[in-house]
Amino acid sequence: MLQPLTPPPLLFPLLRQLQRTQITFQCLRSFSSASAQKPKWNINSNLMITNPVLLTMESCNSMSELKQIQAHMTRTGLIMHLFPVSRVLSFCALSDFGDINYAKIIFSQIAEPNTYIWNTMIRGYCKAKLPKLGLPLFRQMVQEQVEMDNRTFVFALKACEQSPGAVEGEQLHCLINKLGFDTNLLVQNGLIHLYVRYGFLSSARLLFDTSFVRDVVSWTTMIDGFAQKNLPNEALNLFYAMLSSGITPNEVTMITVLSACSQMGDIGLGKIVHEYIEKNRVNCNLNLLNALADMYVKCGCLNTAREIFEKMEVRDAFSWTIMINGYAKQGDLNFARKLFDEMPERNVVSWNAMIAGYSQNNQPNEALELFHEMKELGVVPIESTLVCVLSACAQSECLDLGRWIHQHYVGQKRIQPSVILTNAIIDMYAKCGDIDAAAKLFNEMQDKDLVTWNSMIAGYAAHGYADQALGLFEQMRNLELVPDDITFVGVLSACSHGGLVTQGKKYFEDMRVEYGIEPKAEHYACMIDLLGRVGLVEEAKELLKRMPMEPDEAAWGALLNACKMHGNVELGKLAADKLLDLDPKDSGIYALLANLYASRRRWDDVRMVRSMMRDRGVKKTPGCSSIKIDGQSYEFLVADKSHTRSEEIYETLDVMLLWLKMEGYVPNTSQLMGLHEVNDAFLNT
Missing domain, CATH: 1.25.40 (Serine Threonine Protein Phosphatase 5, Tetratricopeptide repeat)
Structure with missing residues (x-):
């Protein structure tokens, strides 16, 4: 039975104009029939919807259609009930065709939103990557003592993951313990995922080990955490423990395990994992096939990777890029370029792979030509693109282009410079002869890593500035930075x-x-x-x-x-x-x-x-x-x-x-x- 809403003082003032819209139910049916073949949004398999207007909304795929349906609901009074308005809100907040700002307006007009509606808004802010709006909404729930369920905390944890600091997540963990949700499996998994995302693997592992109940998500999240932190041995040991515990891994688990095998470069282990996937008939979706091909490429078995690639019924940009990477790293740039040219659709990662292949195989001119072609086609480079192009500039001593990249992308704040990108710029300036520009950028850097110091020492050494190079090395020592073998190449070259x-x-x-x-x-x-x-x-x-x-x-x-x-x-x-x-x-x-x-x-x-x-x-x-x-x-x-x-x-x-x-x-x-x-x-x- 539909639950009526308590009308607020000004019930949907923004929708009054829509009330005047003459919309017939035949129009609604036309939306439904036109959209029948298009993907549905936010369908819950347990949700039984019988109202024809709400059924029509399930096939809606634009805000203009949604507003017409909403106008009809307002005119007929259907909007006054809690469930129908929650469906309108869900579309605006969660659909790919929705509008989170419009959802906020609707939410503000609901006098007594239930837990589902609060959760939908927090989840919508997460989807829109607006944690600064999602977390305050959760705090409002706490202050107003709104009843919360396990999904409330899951969505709040997701908002914390998107926040730059860890304070909010730790505070939320305390509240979860206080309210007794710490034993809920869904919330536990959310907490483990949060700490993995923060990089706090010890905290995540403690939560995991003290959990009374674990499911495939718990295990997979923890294995993935170790794999992401380049700890493949720990990831694989946990996978073995998972199998011993009787939990059946899914395709996501196997993707994380293959990532660990790739890091180890152990082809024997990789083949065993591949055999396990085939023997246990794990769902080999496109992502898992890509992970298998990538593992074989990184373990040096390009032929096996090619076999997997050839057998794929469907390929995406990553399938092609994996093979391009493999042939480029093997030095077969002609075949890598052939694959690149044959790609039906390229993304920026594909361009990166080919540019990096040329740059890493001492063909800087080809790398720079491809970068210019990429720009002409309107593909926006990302940080890794610029790092590869700057390396090519350094090899070919193309100072003008390197300086333009620095000024255009970093100087004009089109890309936020990381330590890796800044190091690449310093290296480019040093190798292209502008040691003063390299030194200026080095001195302006707030956060320097070992590569930064090595680049500058090598730059001074190459230009014959032995005193400056050795002076930097002594500064490193005073800062208790531990040099590596590359540091000493620069130091000895300076001498x-x-x-x-x-x-x-x-x-x-x-x-x-x-x-x-x-x-x-x-x-x-x-x-x-x-x-x-x-x-x-x-x-x-x-x-x-x-x-x-x-x-x-x-x-x-x-x-x-x-x-x-x-x-x-x-x-x-x-x-x-x-x-x-x-x-x-x-x-x-x-x-x-x-x-x-x-x-x-x-x-x-x-x-x-x-x-x-x-x-x-x-x-x-x-x-x-x-x-x-x-x-x-x-x-x-x-x-x-x-x-x-x-x-x-x-x-x-x-x-x-x-x-x-x-x-x-x-x-x-x-x-x-x-x-x-x-x-x-x-x-x-």
């Missing part, structure tokens, strides 16, 4: 560029003694470079011999460069031979060796190097420089005359050389000794 042998040796020793970091190949390469630059070539050779790992190209390259600088031909030939064993097609090694021979006027050996290149089919990579004017890049090769204004360019260079000579410039002929002979030897190679 190398500054010729600071004593300090370099001390830092190299501190790595192992003070911080327990075993030097890696790149640290040894930095030390060999440092010793070689100051002329301690033999000491550099001895350090290379003592390396606990096989010397790589960087170590032998540093030694060869030192030999070239200081004319150590025999040791240089040894280093060159080792390098050529590692990469016989690198023309730069041959050039260094030839220059070393030329510095000692050993022309027969220079020609021998040329002969080696010819026999091995190695072509000398011509010297190349570039300049950017008004955003346009221009590249020039050695003796290049292809530019339309090459005559003017060479005339300008001649004028510059003349001015240099007039100012007293004398070239260092020791470095140019035999230049013509070396050029003759390589000209036709």
Whole structure:
């Protein structure tokens, strides 16, 4: 039986105009028939609705239709009853076609809303992501001593999850305990989910362990919490305990378990989980199939992931993106791009995957081209997009675009800068040559992580500012920030560029003694470079011999460069031979060796190097420089005359050389000794 409402002093004043609307029941039926094939909103399987007007509302899919139905309900008096008005309120608050502000107006006109209506409004504010309005409404319920049920607290907890701080959630937990709802399973699950969302896993686990009753939601929420915090072992141990307890996992549980397997990179375990899904006939919806494909991609089984992808009857943007990620990380960018181009519909994550693939595989120009295409199509980038694009800018030294991204997205507050994004901007500025902009941004940062310090130390080191780099490192120490192996690469590189042998040796020793970091190949390469630059070539050779790992190209390259600088031909030939064993097609090694021979006027050996290149089919990579004017890049090769204004360019260079000579410039002929002979030897190679 419909319960009549107590009319307020001004009953729905905003609807009086709607009362004048001449709406017939035939119109309502037309809404129903037109919307019959469209998705329904907020249907409760236990809710039996027989009134034809309310049945019509269940098929409503726009606010204009809803208002016409509401006008009819007002004219006929149906709106005066509590259940019908609650359905109008539910549509406005919960439907994808609703309007939460209109719901607020309706709610304010209900003299004595029941618990369901209060709950609907709080839930509606959660759906609209307006916790600042949902929580005060809950407090009003408490103050007015409105009867609350378990769903009241579930929706209030959801509002707390959307709030930035944890205070409201902890206060609500106290109230739940006080009112005796702490034993309700629905509320318990809401509390566990709240603490997981806050990142308070110990509090969530305590609640979970002390619960008398747990269902699949309880277990899944807790497993997901561990997986989200990159604690896969804990997540999987809990999953095993779940199986032992007799609780049957659902598809959501298996998605969280597959996420843990992906983090561990354990393909054997992943296959066992896959077999469990098939054996127990877990509902393999699209999300679970995507999780399976993603697990195989992250565990390095791209072929199996491809099989799952090919068998999918339905695919979404994430299905395609998972495969694009997989092929991009494998280095097969051509096939990744083929998949990207074949996608029926792309989202920003898809664009990110392809841009990241190019950027991470040292193809920055392709990454930047794709970013420009993305912008032209009106796809709005997110933070991860910009991080990948800034990395590409750093690789290609595209300072103009990097600066524009900083000013347009961060400076104009289109994207709130996180530590990760700010680090990417600092790294871009440092690698593109604007170390002052990098330093300014670094000094303005309130929250810095280890990556921030590492980026700035490496930036100063690369620009030859050894004192500034080492000064930052000492600041880190004073702040008791623990450096990692990347930090010491920057520190040792700074010592190398500054010729600071004593300090370099001390830092190299501190790595192992003070911080327990075993030097890696790149640290040894930095030390060999440092010793070689100051002329301690033999000491550099001895350090290379003592390396606990096989010397790589960087170590032998540093030694060869030192030999070239200081004319150590025999040791240089040894280093060159080792390098050529590692990469016989690198023309730069041959050039260094030839220059070393030329510095000692050993022309027969220079020609021998040329002969080696010819026999091995190695072509000398011509010297190349570039300049950017008004955003346009221009590249020039050695003796290049292809530019339309090459005559003017060479005339300008001649004028510059003349001015240099007039100012007293004398070239260092020791470095140019035999230049013509070396050029003759390589000209036709």
